[in-house]
Amino acid sequence: MTEPAAHPAARTSGGGYIGAPIPRREDARLLTGRGTFVDDLEMPGVAHAAMVRSPHAHARVRRIGTAAALALPGVLAVVTAADIADIQKPWPARMPSPVPGTLVRHGARHTLPPDKVRHAGEVVAAVVAESRALAEDACDLVTVDYDVLPVVASPAAALAPGAALVYEELGDNIAAHIVQRVGQPERAFAAADHTLRETFRVMRGGSHSMEGRGVVARYDQALDAFTVWDATQAPHAIRAMLAYLFDLPDHRVRVIAPPDIGGGLGPKASFYPEEALVCWLARRLRRPVKWIEDRLEHFVSAGQEREQVHTVEIAFSRDGTLLALRDVFTHDIGMYGALVAPVITACTVPGPYRIPNIHSELRAVYTNLPPTSAVRGAGRPQGVLVMERMMDRMAEALGLDAAEVRTRNLIPADAFPYPVGLWFRDGAPLTYDSGNYPELLRQALARADYAQARREQAGLRAQGRYRGIGVAICVEGVGLGPFEGAILRLDRRGRVVVTSGAPPQGQGYQTTFAQIAADAVGVRYEDVDVVTGDTDAIPYGVGSFASRVTANAGPAILEAGGVLREKILAVAAHLLEAAPADLEIVGAAVRVRGLPDRGVPLAQVAHLGNAGVAFGMIMPGGLPVGLEASAYFTPSQAGYSASAHVCILDVDPDTGEVAIVRYVVGHDCGNVINPLIVEGQILGGVAHGLSNALYEEAFYDEEGQNLARSFLDYPLPSAREMPRVEMFHLTTPSPINPLGVKGAGEAGTLPVPAAVAGAVEDALRPLGVRVTRLPLNPARISDLIHGA
Amino acid sequence: MTEARDIALTVNGQPRRARVEVRTTLVDLLRDTFRLTGTHVGCEHGVCGACTVLVDGEAVRGCLLLAVQAEGRRVETVEGLAPDPAHLNALQAEFVRHHGVQCGFCTGGILMSLTAALRDNPRPREPEIRDTLAGHLCRCTGYQGMVDAVLALVASGAPAPGPDAGSAP
Ligand code: FES
Numbered sequence: 027m028t029e030p031a032a033h034p035a036a037r038t039s040g041g042g043y044i045g046a047p048i049p050r051r052e053d054a055r056l057l058t059g060r061g062t063f064v065d066d067l068e069m070p071g072v073a074h075a076a077m078v079r080s081p082h083a084h085a086r087v088r089r090i091g092t093a094a095a096l097a098l099p100g101v102l103a104v105v106t107a108a109d110i111a112d113i114q115k116p117w118p119a120r121m122p123s124p125v126p127g128t129l130v131r132h133g134a135r136h137t138l139p140p141d142k143v144r145h146a147g148e149v150v151a152a153v154v155a156e157s158r159a160l161a162e163d164a165c166d167l168v169t170v171d172y173d174v175l176p177v178v179a180s181p182a183a184a185l186a187p188g189a190a191l192v193y194e195e196l197g198d199n200i201a202a203h204i205v206q207r208v209g210q211p212e213r214a215f216a217a218a219d220h221t222l223r224e225t226f227r228v229m230r231g232g233s234h235s236m237e238g239r240g241v242v243a244r245y246d247q248a249l250d251a252f253t254v255w256d257a258t259q260a261p262h263a264i265r266a267m268l269a270y271l272f273d274l275p276d277h278r279v280r281v282i283a284p285p286d287i288g289g290g291l292g293p294k295a296s297f298y299p300e301e302a303l304v305c306w307l308a309r310r311l312r313r314p315v316k317w318i319e320d321r322l323e324h325f326v327s328a329g330q331e332r333e334q335v336h337t338v339e340i341a342f343s344r345d346g347t348l349l350a351l352r353d354v355f356t357h358d359i360g361m362y363g364a365l366v367a368p369v370i371t372a373c374t375v376p377g378p379y380r381i382p383n384i385h386s387e388l389r390a391v392y393t394n395l396p397p398t399s400a401v402r403g404a405g406r407p408q409g410v411l412v413m414e415r416m417m418d419r420m421a422e423a424l425g426l427d428a429a430e431v432r433t434r435n436l437i438p439a440d441a442f443p444y445p446v447g448l449w450f451r452d453g454a455p456l457t458y459d460s461g462n463y464p465e466l467l468r469q470a471l472a473r474a475d476y477a478q479a480r481r482e483q484a485g486l487r488a489q490g491r492y493r494g495i496g497v498a499i500c501v502e503g504v505g506l507g508p509f510e511g512a513i514l515r516l517d518r519r520g521r522v523v524v525t526s527g528a529p530p531q532g533q534g535y536q537t538t539f540a541q542i543a544a545d546a547v548g549v550r551y552e553d554v555d556v557v558t559g560d561t562d563a564i565p566y567g568v569g570s571f572a573s574r575v576t577a578n579a580g581p582a583i584l585e586a587g588g589v590l591r592e593k594i595l596a597v598a599a600h601l602l603e604a605a606p607a608d609l610e611i612v613g614a615a616v617r618v619r620g621l622p623d624r625g626v627p628l629a630q631v632a633h634l635g636n637a638g639v640a641f642g643m644i645m646p647g648g649l650p651v652g653l654e655a656s657a658y659f660t661p662s663q664a665g666y667s668a669s670a671h672v673c674i675l676d677v678d679p680d681t682g683e684v685a686i687v688r689y690v691v692g693h694d695c696g697n698v699i700n701p702l703i704v705e706g707q708i709l710g711g712v713a714h715g716l717s718n719a720l721y722e723e724a725f726y727d728e729e730g731q732n733l734a735r736s737f738l739d740y741p742l743p744s745a746r747e748m749p750r751v752e753m754f755h756l757t758t759p760s761p762i763n764p765l766g767v768k769g770a771g772e773a774g775t776l777p778v779p780a781a782v783a784g785a786v787e788d789a790l791r792p793l794g795v796r797v798t799r800l801p802l803n804p805a806r807i808s809d810l811i812h813g814a
Numbered sequence: 815m816t817e818a819r820d821i822a823l824t825v826n827g828q829p830r831r832a833r834v835e836v837r838t839t840l841v842d843l844l845r846d847t848f849r850l851t852g853t854h855v856g857c858e859h860g861v862c863g864a865c866t867v868l869v870d871g872e873a874v875r876g877c878l879l880l881a882v883q884a885e886g887r888r889v890e891t892v893e894g895l896a897p898d899p900a901h902l903n904a905l906q907a908e909f910v911r912h913h914g915v916q917c918g919f920c921t922g923g924i925l926m927s928l929t930a931a932l933r934d935n936p937r938p939r940e941p942e943i944r945d946t947l948a949g950h951l952c953r954c955t956g957y958q959g960m961v962d963a964v965l966a967l968v969a970s971g972a973p974a975p976g977p978d979a980g981s982a983p
């Protein structure tokens with residue numbers, strides 16, 4: 027997409043674009059209604075799909091009657107599991123255990139359930155019609171006979187003796203059991219001055235990107251090839267799944283994430299039955315077929331993160347030094363899901379603290395609830411909550427200040443790289459690359475006028491008012507590999523075109539990638555175009571999740587840009603009859619240094635480098651042909667960002683309502699490519715975290731029915747509920763990649779539930795309230811007050 | 815269920831006609847028939863505000879109004895705010911400066927609500943801006959950039975969005 031900025035972009039004082047707060051080039055089209063989301067694509071002859079979904083959470087499918095639906099005028103096809111036998115292969119396992127020697131078990135899932143449904147909302151048939159409304163009418167005419175089976179609607183139910191089995195072949199409902207140990211925790215617990223133990227129930231929720239999932243597929247019979255436009259976070263992974271199911275080579279499945287995707291936040295990184303069905307139907311009908319998820323479908327079928335129950339114990343000495351941690355938890359993985367979130371939870375718990383002895387034990391459990399995925403934060407907010415709640419309890423037990431107890435246990439600034447002793451989700455040891463946690467916390471407390479806030483709190487408490495202060499600090503594994511790539515080329519117009527695999531969902535890659543490429547090649551920001559998310563434009567890619575793209579694609583762009591620059595200078599040197607070392611790129615031309623009138627436009631360099639002097643001629647000797655360069659960057663391990671949040675709030679004991687007085691965020695994600703965009707990411711993350719802390723809660727009854735299936739029953743915060751967030755940055759560059767960047771996409775979310783929970787418990791301390799469960803909506807706070 | 819009617823209305827100052835099923839919503843008419851795809855559908859149950867357009871100058875949920883109810887009315891959509899992406903109005907330009915957009919899915923509806931509110935009250939203060947935005951859900955931004963954009967617009971003294979093109983003089 028070519029959208030040159032109207033004005034030259036700002037540069038940093040060093041003359042580069044990396045680090046400059048350049049307004050995004052994406053914005054103008056989005057602000058004028060000219061964005062291109064998947065449902066906006068012009069697709070002549072498109073037919074519309076709608077899904078028939080199971081009302082039962084666990085049931086055998088006996089018979090599906092399609093005749094009445096097929097008889098409706100305008101209905102083109104109704105398909106069930108029996109019809110799509112050619113693609114009914116078991117889906118491949120999603121993730122091996124990152125921890126050597128631990129147990130992970132995958133139940134076999136299919137595009138349409140061949141025998142039984144495993145969650146309410148699972149697709150059992152698809153209908154295609156001339157309009158979406160007609161397709162939905164026809165869904166109502168499809169009759170499905172079910173034999174309803176007993177339901178396991180929580181990990182507790184799923185682990186009970188004699189529980190119904192989500193996957194019979196596994197023999198029980200355990201999806202994973204992962205134990206990790208550091209030091210000698212039993213001995214440390216036995217010898218410690220003090221121990222504390224608590225159980226926490228932590229809910230996350232759905233992603234609720236404002237745009238749901240959506241996919242349009244076209245099949246070309248002559249080429250036996252699919253083109254699939256998909257609002258996905260991971261087009262190459264979708265290609266791999268489709269190629270596997272349809273038994274096609276990769277090059278006959280082109281997956282394109284449209285230029286605009288209305289948020290992703292985790293679930294759009296997974297593969298879903300609808301993606302396979304739409305392709306199958308497009309091939310069958312020889313027409314493009316489109317399916318757009320509606321909000322109800324998002325509630326019952328898109329990936330979500332559900333409840334974890336942690337029983338956590340800490341051992342510590344009289345002076346407030348942590349000696350050992352034991353965290354045993356269950357994670358509800360639903361009927362299908364990756365282990366990403368719970369494995370990350372386990373690794374996030376120890377956080378910024380020195381803990382010499384750790385026992386971490388995770389049981390992921392299959393239930394008859396919708397599939398799970400990562401949701402912005404991906405298991406991390408739960409881990410932070412668990413640890414930070416225990417730090418608050420330790421402070422209380424010792425009569426120490428909550429900030430002081432933390433300060434005493436932080437990993438010192440000179441201890442990096444710091445090995446925690448666990449294994450991270452990427453299969454590498456959990457080793458923090460860089461950071462300065464004491465300074466981050468110190469600055470956050472200073473910004474929040476912490477000492478003064480404590481004095482005010484004492485004054486208010488004396489008047490019978492409930493002011494609380496919560497402090498949370500955390501470390502976030504980001505920038506996960508294995509890789510991301512970039513292809514840079516100089517096109518016919520003399521513009522640099524950057525192609526990379528991972529597609530954005532609002533993170534502004536068209537801007538940040540152009541900043542990096544401009545600096546790497548030495549051209550103007552305005553002269554760079556960016557293409558993302560097209561599997562035919564770059565052969566390999568991983569995707570946008572795990573706050574990983576800048577730390578993977580960024581260094582790839584940097585490296586490829588350096589190679590492209592050399593090629594450009596070599597060709598220009600021939601044209602200018604000068605040595606490459608004497609050349610510089612100025613504006614849209616290559617010039618001989620010190621001789622301003624000896625230059626050649628980049629377009630002319632491209633003409634020679636890409637097309638030759640003329641057809642039939644021989645390239646001048648030794649010149650590089652094809653002004654393009656590709657690079658794949660593969661980090662040796664994840665990087666580790668850090669955040670410190672301070673939340674000051676008042677609780678109204680009569681209504682149970684929380685009013686946030688101040689919210690301070692300190693953040694360190696290493697070097698920053700574009701501060702405007704990083705701050706936006708953090709603000710959005712804080713909003714998501716506050717939503718988890720105060721509002722969002724999914725309710726499932728014992729039959730596995732989701733009882734909150736609209737924004738009326740499942741509130742998200744609006745601008746009225748959001749406090750003004752005060753933010754500052756600390757920069758400890760990462761040594762893992764040449765840009766020194768880490769990741770920021772999820773950071774804002776992580777410490778918020780912990781900071782809010784700490785502040786609410788602190789506010790209600792005179793009443794002896796214990797906060798062990800989120801969200802802290804008015805009803806729950808009232809219950810806490812009355813139960814205290 | 816599929817009864818159809820002819821309707822005539824004004825969209826962004828242009829007279830338009832269409833034949834629609836009675837059950838078609840206004841947002842579907844705008845998106846599917848008129849191909850004005852800047853108005854989005856985020857929930858279809860009147861909460862998220864992504865579908866907000868102006869009807870006779872008032873912000874309404876395009877997913878809750880039937881197309882036939884727009885018969886004879888003046889409809890304004892986000893596409894009517896600027897002639898093209900290179901010529902943003904003052905409010906849109908502040909959204910760029912203050913990073914009020916991330917994925918952009920909620921943005922069209924939000925701009926329309928703000929446009930209507932600023933016509934009524936060109937100098938809102940922060941709580942009033944937040945009240946206007948409270949009719950919308952945005953999952954990306956935390957709203958702070960949008961609030962700052964409107965505050966900057968007010969501080970700049972730039973003329974607020976004027977009455978819509980189709981209104982009587
Ligand atoms: S789509 Fe109309 S309010 Fe959400």
Ligand code: FES
Nearest residue numbers: 916917920952954
């Ligand atoms: S910018 Fe993505 S929902 Fe608002």
